[in-house]
Amino acid sequence: MTFDLIIRGGTVVDGTGAAGFVADVGIVGDRIHAIGDLSSADARDEIDAAGLIVAPGFVDVHNHASNEMEGGILNIPDVENQIRQGVTTLISGNCGGSPWPLGAHLDAVSELPIRQNYGLLVGMGRIRMEAGVGAKAATGEDIATMQSLAALAMDEGAFGMSTGYFPAFVTTEEIAAVARPIAEGGGVYATHMRSEAAGLLDSIAETIRICEASGCPGQISHIKCWGTRAWDKADQALAMIDEARARGIDLTADRYPYRASFSGVANVIPSALRIEAGERGGMEHLRDADLIDDVRAGIGDYMIEIDGPENLVFAPLEPMPDIDGKTLAQVAQERGEEVWETALEMTLRGKVSSIYFVMLEENIRKFMQHPAVFAASDGHLRVLGKGVSHPRNYGTFPRWVGHYGRDEGFFTVEEVVRKCASMPADKFGLHNRGTLEARKIADIVIFDWDTIIDTATFEDPHHYPEGIPHVIVAGKPGLRDGEVSAESYGRVLRLND
Ligand SMILES: [Zn+2]
Structure with missing residues (x-):
């Protein structure tokens, strides 16, 4: 027979953790047809992979590609910062x-030239908004409405539900109740936990309770010990995860390989106040006389959490020379304001994100090496050279593989491919992806174990990684000899696709 594509002579690391072996990979259409000695077989196209690793494409289950404020897939569908890392699937x-409704968004994306596959979780914050619950505890009727919206999202192809930035009035019971239809639909519960700082362990306990009560498999997003008050809690956090797993709860976590986080500067203000301001018609209502004292106090608490305004570096999404790359402490001083005034001002300016240098390298290493933790970027789509960026947008996966796997010796190539491909694919129900075997979709990354490395840094973040010459998406080379293809081969994915 004639194959459409044969990847010849590479070392196949299939994602199961099994030892790599030299073989050819034969592709017909969008599927892997054979792995073995295909030296006598013909192909319409061939890639010489001698000396290279042939592995399942990396799966990034935590990113913000769907975020419209940050660019987002509808605006910049064919950016290259993900495929150049070897990523073949994004779950956003x-x-x-x-986005809402999910189905309409996915239909719109399916018309666009996306370079890697794309699927979605439904955000419970969005469900709460669509249900019109507002800045208060949900009533029984509210919960019933949210449950039907969650069920609808699963019908429209969600891979599960995410939560994040919930104020105290959103109870554990409310979240568990809304997660129940997610569990029934086979989805995962992924959470940016209530606290990653002093309340980290309480938040892990809450996550476990939600998994137990709803029946959802759980995913702790970007696990971290945020700020010095949490730095000694990594071992206890992991012990709690181990204990839950030993009781049969399917709980895992993901981690990006950097010590600074990134988010909108608005997060320095308690989410309950932002929700309240939104209800009143916009963020400028944070200045209302009855809110302003709480805003000041909330920003003060946040500064304690991050050990001071010198650990917050502004990363605006558009050029803003007065704040680009400066710390909050610096900008407040330059403006002759108190820290909280500057923080509020930048929140109201909009399009201002920040990088927070709040983590301990030793903890990141602990998390990455834990058997229940795998790779994810928490990154955004980025146009090369545009805006102030976090290096994780360009370097997450090559840094897991090249820096921590090869250079630091944390992982063998087989182990790190598992953490970058099959573990996330398995957890998020991507049954046709994540490993290389006959009949699976041919999403493949071909990299050089000796040279793969991230090159983006905090000081100079807009650089693609090295050592990843080819990426195959649904059987077609989306990246070949370091050049992206003219056509894009990514697909919109729905759970059970
Ligand atoms: Zn998050």
Whole structure:
């Protein structure tokens, strides 16, 4: 027979954790047809992979590609920062926010030239908004409405539900109740937990309770110990995860390989106040006389959490020379304001994100090496050279593989491919992806174990990684000899696709 594509002579690391072996990979249409000695077989196209690793494409289950404020897939569908890392599938809709309705959004994306596959979680923050619950505890009627919206999202192809930034009035019981139809639909519960700081362990306990009560498999998003008050809690956090797993709860976590986080500067203000301001017609209502004292106090608490305004670096999405790359402490001083005034001002300016240098390298290493933790970026789509960026948008996966796997010796190539491909694919129900075997979809990354490395840094973040010459998406080379293809081969995915 004639194959459409044969990847010849590479070392196949199939994602199961099994030892790599030299073989050819034969593709017909969008599927892997054979793995073995295909030296006598013909193909319409061939890639010489001698000396290279042939592995399942990396699966990034935590990113913000769906985020419209940050560009987003509808605006910049064919950006290259993900495929150049070897990523062939993105699951977005994280941290409680997602497009709505899901089906209409997915239909729109399916018309666009996306370079890698794309699926969604439904954000419970979005569900709460669509249900019109507002800045208060949900009533029984509210919960019933939210449950039907959650069920609808699963019908429209969600891979599960995300939560994040919930104020105290959203109870554990409310979240568990809304997660129940998610569990029934076979989805995962992914959470940016209530606290990653002093309340980290309480938040892990809450996550476990939600998994137990709803029946959802759980995913702790971007697990971290945020700020010095949490730095000694990593071992206890992992012990709680181990204990839950030993009781049969399917709980895992993901981690990006950097010590600074990134989010909208608005997060320095308690979410309950932002929701309240939104209800009143916009963020400028944060200045209302009855809210302003709470805003000041909330920003003060946040500064304690991050150990001071010098750990917050502004990363605006558009050029803003007065704040680009400066710390909050610096900008407040330059403006002759108190820290909280500057923080509020930047929140109201909009399009201002921040990078927070709040984590301990030793903890990141602990998390990455834990058997229930795998790779994810928490990144955004980015146009090369545009805006202030976090290096994770360009370097997450090559850094897991090249820096922590090869250079630091944390993982063998087989182990790190598992953490970058099959573990996330399995957890999020991507049954046709994540490993290389006959009949699976041919989503494949071909990289050089000796040279793969991230090159983006906090100081100079807009750089693609090295050592990843080819990426195959649904059987077609989307990246070949380091060049992206003219056509895009990514697909919109729905659970059970
Ligand atoms: Zn998050």
